Amino acid sequence: MSSLRGIQQPELSKKLYKLIKTENHQVSAYETASRESQSVASQLSEWGETQDDAVSDIxxxxGVLLAEIAEQEDLFAxxxxxxxxxxxxxxxxxxSVQPTRNHKTKIQDEIQKLKYKEPTSPKLVTLEQELVRAEAQSLVAEAQLTNVTRQKFKEAYDLHTAAxxxxxxxxxxxxxQARRLVNLLDDTxxxxxEERAPFENSEAAREVLNDAEAGLRNYSPSIEPIHSAAGRLGVNAMPGSIEQEAAQPRIMQQAEEIVQSPQQQETVGRGGQVPYYSTSETTYVAA
Structure with missing residues (x-):
């Protein structure tokens, strides 16, 4: 079923879909490693119960410390x-950007076919006007994509590397702390x-656990912050509404310049407002 979802993904998002799916397996692997490591820690404690007082205590x-180390694998996952x-x-x-690209390509194909079959057809003007609007929509969609990609890429790997x-x-x-603990065991x-001397490091062993607990409680990561300038983005991954409105004429002009060629004789008409696509409401099947 998951392979079918992969086939149904738009071409533009297939590689990232594959990466996200692989990361899902990675997360599961770390969760499994955590469970197995906790089981090992528990079995170590159980085995120690059959040994002398010193080995049993240590x-x-x-086992407590190893279980806590294992817990970090689960938190990492x-x-x-x-x-x-x-x-x-x-x-x-x-x-969400793929349909915009497909629509523009479809209009371009229709224009090329019509120029070949009916080079004087009045429908060419209409199609060229549609192409200008499609190009303008594509410019907006591509800008949204690059804005979202850069912002979310930094955010994702900020989380990843900090983890x-x-x-x-x-x-x-x-x-x-575990090494401190092991060092308390006399292996002379x-x-x-010959009888061994009674184990006299029980208090020191408890102190090791206390230090470990305090270390986790007071832990503060030593990381260099990753800065972001994406705070100016609006809800649709574009700058604020005033800047969006001011950009409309420039977008349409740029779209015309892209569409027009030196051979074209007809003036391509301008369209209306260019829609800004939502980047927050579109949902897809999770990998």
Whole structure:
């Protein structure tokens, strides 16, 4: 079923659709890694219960730290899903732009066919007027696409890279505490019949867990902020309404210049207001 949805995707959005779908598998893999790692941590604690007091205490607390490290994988997967959701907004905009491109291409094909069959047909003027309007709509749609793409690309990979840093820093911090914990276990060899000294590091082991908990509670990511100038964009991924209205004549003029060629004798008529396509209400099947 998912492969069928991929086939139905507009050509413009197929590659991003594939990327988003692959990321879905990636998210699932991290979630699985988290569950498996938590299971390993739990089994370590259970095994430790069969050992002497020192190994039992250390393995139990080590299991707690390893479980917390595993939890970071699950949190990372959630952040990746958030980033993936932002990329979907680019994909949806790509999908909404494709019909505009197709419409313009269809009119161009009709004009070429008519010029070949009936070069003096009065319908050519009408088609050329339609082509100017289609070109103007295409200019708007393409501008919206590039605005959305740049804004959401930065937003998505702001989330993605920040999640990588947070996961790495927290896991490093927890792993360092785990190494402190392991270091409390005395592995001095004994000879047969010799008894080991009682474990005297229980308090130090508890302190390691307390330090780890405090570290997570007080954690602050050390990341360089990613800046954005997209705050000026309106709801339709274009600058404010005043700027949109002022741009209308320029858009139509540019569309005429694109459509006209030196060989054309007819003056292409101007159309009305150029519609701005919604970039927020269009919905598509999620990958």
């Amino acid at each position: 393995s139990d607390k080590l 959630q952040h990746l899903e958030d980033s993936r959701g932002v990329l979907k907004q680019i994909r949806n905009t790509e999908s 990588i840093i947070e996961r790495a820093e927290k896991q490093i911090m927890l792993a360092q 060899p004994t000879v047969p019949g």
